[in-house]
Amino acid sequence: ILLQKLKLVGITGSAFLLLKSYLTGRTQRCEVNGSISGENDVKCGVPQGSILGPLFFLLYINDLPACLSKTKPRLFADDTNITAAGECLSDLEDAVNSDLEMLRKWLMANKLSLNVAKTEFQIIGTKQMLKKASVQQLKIHIQNIPIKQVFQCKTLGVTVDENLCWKSNTDNICKKISSGIYALKSIKEYVDQKTLVS
Numbered sequence: 001i002l003l004q005k006l007k008l009v010g011i012t013g014s015a016f017l018l019l020k021s022y023l024t025g026r027t028q029r030c031e032v033n034g035s036i037s038g039e040n041d042v043k044c045g046v047p048q049g050s051i052l053g054p055l056f057f058l059l060y061i062n063d064l065p066a067c068l069s070k071t072k073p074r075l076f077a078d079d080t081n082i083t084a085a086g087e088c089l090s091d092l093e094d095a096v097n098s099d100l101e102m103l104r105k106w107l108m109a110n111k112l113s114l115n116v117a118k119t120e121f122q123i124i125g126t127k128q129m130l131k132k133a134s135v136q137q138l139k140i141h142i143q144n145i146p147i148k149q150v151f152q153c154k155t156l157g158v159t160v161d162e163n164l165c166w167k168s169n170t171d172n173i174c175k176k177i178s179s180g181i182y183a184l185k186s187i188k189e190y191v192d193q194k195t196l197v198s
Contacts, residue, residue, distance in 0.1 A: 001044070001110060002060055009059060022052070044111065060110070067106040070095035076156060093138045096121065100142050116142055120150045124162055 003020055011019065023046065027039040046053045057078065064080070065073045071082040082103070084095045107114055121140045123133045140147040152161040152168050159169040184196055 002046075002056060005059055005062070009062065064103075064106060067102045068099045069102070071099040079156065081155060089133055089136050089138060093140065096140055100140070100147075104142055114142065116145050116147070119147050120153055121147050122150050122153050122160070122162060124160070124164060127163065130162055 002023065003016075006016060006019060026042040026047070028042050029039050030037045046056045054077070061075065061080075064075065068082060071084045074081045074083065082096070082099055084092050084099075086092050086095070104114065119142070121138070123130060123138065125133070138149070140149070152159055154160075159172055161168050188196060
């Protein structure tokens, strides 16, 4: 699949052949309790820890946004968020569920899977809208598996709450700073000021 996607983004000729030779003809074996397995051909994937691995992954998921028609995807490395905006909660529910089904099909076609246990949804809005949402109870699911609703989530290290008030995020930052200051205070008698500042 990756080789097909490399062609789709315009990698051809000797560059394609070089990447093809890098990705094919590899073998692997496993060691369990001191016993080593025989060699097996690696039929898919990229060498673990390789410099090209992250770039190949980005090329691999590059067409993911095209499968979504009712939500807006936000991708960063292997972290994907989809967002939908609107006034009518039932329309939002339909849009998200529809695109989650499209995403599931895209993942299957690309031999990837979604960790449903790590998948969450969050409603962000005014207090009035959130009150209405708590009565209506949105049902977001993937293949009839319900997705857990959260009232705050962490995305790219930032805590986002349902009102976008940033209190939780600010509290987390202050907590980290406070523990850092405490650690500096604890060692200040043993380290010169230049080292403390750096």
